[in-house]
Amino acid sequence: MLAILRGPDVMANTYPGPRLSDLTDTLARADSMLRTSRRAAEPEASIARDDYRQAIRQLEGVALQSAKTAIARALDAPDGFRERLVQFWADHFTTAPRSRRDSPLPATLVEEAIRPHVTDRFADMLRAVMQHPAMLGYLDQSRSFGPNSRIGKRRAKGLNENLARELLELHTVGSGYAQEDVTQMAELLTGLVIGKHGATFDPRRAEPGPETVLGTTYHGDSLDTVLKALDDLAEHPDTAAHLARKLAVHFVSDQPSPDLVQALAEAWRNSGGDLLAVAEALLTQPAAWNKMQEKARQPFDFLVAALRALGLDGADVMRMSDEVFRQTLLQPMAAMGQPWQKPPGPDGWPEMPDAWITPEGMAVRITWAMEMPAQLVSPLPDAATLMTRALGTHLGERLAWAVPRAESQREAVGLVLASAEFNRR
Incomplete structure (x- = not known):
């Protein structure tokens, strides 16, 4: 797996994802x-509404395509580890669309700021994420002004601490900071805004004067100062400890071994946050x-595993009509509790x-x-073969007894995919 991870990102080339630069004109037209x-009178206002709806449909189409792309990549990846890492970091740096207009933006964050950096330094990923319009928009950075800045004083505007708070609490150190650190970080970030061609x-808007965050004082109102603060947070020992545990919880167990967490934290500190x-x-x-x-397999993971067990590949998913894709995958995923790229809050999915594993979700x-399965593949795979291939050594005696005794092939396949063994990893 490491050899594949060190190699080129094959899936990014096989199934390209959306990039913000490709959406700039459509976003501008919608706005x-x-x-x-x-503002306009009729009939100009009516024509504008039609054009707006058309632009929104195009943007929502890109978001839908990004969901197909994510599933296709997960199905066809040589080992799946890179895709799992991308999924982890996308959840760590959670964003969600605030409107239909923003529906493709989370996918562009993953494509531009997360995926290229899963084997780089964490500092590189953090820099890219914190300068991406999807993150700045999601955490209301456009509403944050230095109270003593030129624009802040003229418009009587003040700080918005959302980005600074989540940067410290969720994205980096996790604990050990005070409210004053949040305020100082918010002041440091005030000049960071969304421009016509991305973050600038x-x-x-920047709050003048030095800011002190976690005991380090930063001078100068510039992007370089912001980036220096991000680098310091990325290399902070508390960040290593926080993210080592989070990685262990996600990939291994909700109660991971302290030795495992310690080993990950040491690897982080010794390598300067080298994610590889x-x-x-x-x-x-x-x-x-x-x-x-x-x-427990989250709904996205469950559906990917089920498609793989049924013998579907990425090309099959990409060929699905939008209607079939929604009906067979996106709508069930939402009904299972995980609507595509719409997590409940900045802390991502639980x-x-x-x-x-709730009564409703199950x-x-x-x-x-x-x-x-019968709508997705024909004929259905042999249930005994599917059971062995999908579960291997995790196959339990009760399931092994029940599947051959099912009344139909359809029921037998359903028993495998609905089993406790299949819904865990």
């Missing part, structure tokens, strides 16, 4: 038409392989099994397992 529809630094070195530590620690079948999984 322009919305303004015109509100506007000194007219941390991934190597995760793969080579015996404690990472001692707790199998303890994690890790604990009881968040996913009812949807069982219904999907019993009904959807």
Whole structure:
């Protein structure tokens, strides 16, 4: 797996994802038409509304295509580890669309700021994420002004601490900071805004004077100062400890071995936050392989695993019509509790099994397992072969007894996909 991870990102080339630069004109047209529809008289306002709706449909189409791309990559990846890392970091740096207009933006963040950096330094990823319009928009950075900045004083505007708070609490150190650190970080970030061609630094909005965050004082109102602060946070020992545990919880167990967490934290600190070195530590620690079948498969993972077990590949998913894709995958995923790129908050999707293995969620999984495979593949695969291939050594005696005795092939396949063994990893 490490050899593949060190190599080129094959799936990014096989199934390209959306980039913000490709959407700039459509986003601008949507914004322009919305303004015109509100200000102009008829019939110009009506024409603008039609143009706005067309632009929104195009943007939503890109978001839908990004969901197909994510599933296709997960199905066809040589080992899946890179895709799992991308998924982890996308959740760590959670964003969600604030409107239909923003529907493709989370996918562009993943494509431009996360995926290229899963084997780089964490500092590189953090820099890219914190300068991406999807993150700045999601955490309301456009509403943050230095109270004593030129624009802040003229417009009587003040700080918005959302970005600074989540940067410290969720993205980096996790603990050990005070409210004053949040305020000082918010002041430091005030010049960081969304420009016409991405993030930029506007000194007219920046709070003048030095700021002190976690004991380090930063001078100068510039992008370089912001980036220096981000680098310091990325290399902070508390960041290593926070993210080492988070990685262990996501990949191994909700109660990971302290030795595993310590090994990941040491790999982080010793390498300066080199994510490839941390991934190597995760793969080579015996404690990472001692707790199998303890994690609940989230709906996205469940559906990908089911498609793979049924013999579908990425090309099959990309060929699906939008209607079929929504009906068989996106709508069930949402009904299972995980609407595509719409997490409940900035802290992303929950890790604990009881968040996913619920009566309502399992009812949807069982219904999907019993009904959807026949709509996706014909003929259905042999259930005994599917059971062995999908579960291997995790196959339990009760399931092994029940599947051959099912009344139909459809029911037998459903029993495998709805089983406790299949819904855990």
